[in-house]
Amino acid sequence: MKKIMEVGSGKCFRNLRGIVIAGALALVISPSFAAPFIYVGDAFGDMYHVIDTATNAETARISTGDYKRAVVHPSGERLYVPISPGGMRAGLLEVYDTNDNSLLETITVGASPSRVAIHSSGDFVYVGARSEQPGDATSPGIISVVDTSTNTISATIDLAQTTRITDPILVAHPTEDILYVGIRSRQANKVIAYNTNTLQPIGTINVGAIPMRGIFGGFVVHPSAPYLYALIGWSVQVYDTTTNALVDSISLNNHGLLIVIHPNGNTLYVGTMYGGSVSVVDINTNTVASVISGPDFSDSMPILADMAIHPSGDSLYGVGYSVSGIEGFASVIDTASNQVTEVFSIATNEGSPRGLPLSITIGPLLGDPVGGSLMGLSTVSVTCVNATSGQSVWIGLGSDKTWDCESSGLQVNSGDSIEMVVSGSAD
DSSP states (O other), X not given: OOOEEOTTSSOEXXXXXXXXXXXXXXXXXOOOEEOOEEEEEETTTTEEEEEETTTTEEEEEXXXXXXXXXXXXXXXXXXXXXXXXXXXXXXXXXXXXXXXXXXXXXXXXXXXXXXXXXXXXXXXXXXXXXXXXXXXXXXXXXXXXEETTXXXXXXXXXXXXXXXXXXXXXXXXXXXXEEEEEEOOXXXXXXXXXXTTTTEEEEEEEEEOOOSTTSEEEEEEOXXXXXXXXXETTEEEEEETTTTEEEEEEEOSSOEEEEEEOTTSSEEEEEESBSOOEEEEETTTTXXXXXXXXXXXXSSOEXXXXXXXXXXXXXXXXXXXXXXXXXXXXXXEETTTTEEEEEEEOOSSTTOOBOOEEEEEEOOOEEOOSEEEOOSEEEEEEEEEETTTOOEEEEEOOTTXXXXXXXXXXXXXXXXXXXXXXXXXXX
């Protein structure tokens, strides 16, 4: 039975019988969530360190044979890891049970897979690879579409544009049925938008002909506004996704290689490889608001390899290593103060500082569903309102008078205040 919290108390409304609702009954809750786990890919051990974000302590390790950035199912119960055996041989997608970190399934995908994305519903995982056939060095690349209910490939997207590409960048829109695919080649860099229902392209953004691999450092999409932010060398280019036109360019004080967007859509974080600093970009003004220095190793320069933001938006995690000694680290940045609050070791072997963390993935916030159940009422509807973000969802109830705001599309983060307005009359 779903639960809703009474205003000002910790009691539950259950089976409200014979109550006449005149106009509306407003119920307010503050959802509680379990702290998610992070998965740090370590190139020294070809494994993932499993870290509890409540304590930032390592709780387990998963030996996978690879270390690339993975994705976690929205339920938090599955981890999807791309495995590249090297060369142009067929690659794998390994599926792990996050409850005990056991391997559940191994799925054959395109050669040398390096990028994965997951649909916001969790129904499909998209695996970007360089070639469909082992040994075929001429195919520009494909995307394998994996049905998570069966762990089988349900379709493929052919990326045969004009030339062989290097490691397509995949970004799934957080709320819409769109998969953005970044293509890097010597001729041109572009982002192609695909409708995830039809798997057909619906738009292309040309981000410039840049011959050096890696200068097109990735991109993110705004969670609610029609903008895409592409990291190009010393700038962030802003594109309107309704017109695919360049609308602004944000100058950086350093060469950026990593880009992350805050869940509220107000801030970008741009990481630099050398020095480990992070530029904080105010999206409202498209300017750099501050620069956060990287970890201090005194005798060695830190190299930032990957970043990910906590789903609550409260913390930004970065992983990397020092130039000398190869000391692996993870740093935690408080997004309210833009200060580094903690730096802890990521080591391949216990008792040694040596580690080579090159990727980080953070799981979702997990908690009780935000919803409720009523009885003895007819013509009932519920309006779920996230008072913190302003988003609302209307739900017309069936005969069971049970609802779940999140399943109906309400976006809920830790600390949000949720109001459920119930309308109806007694039977």
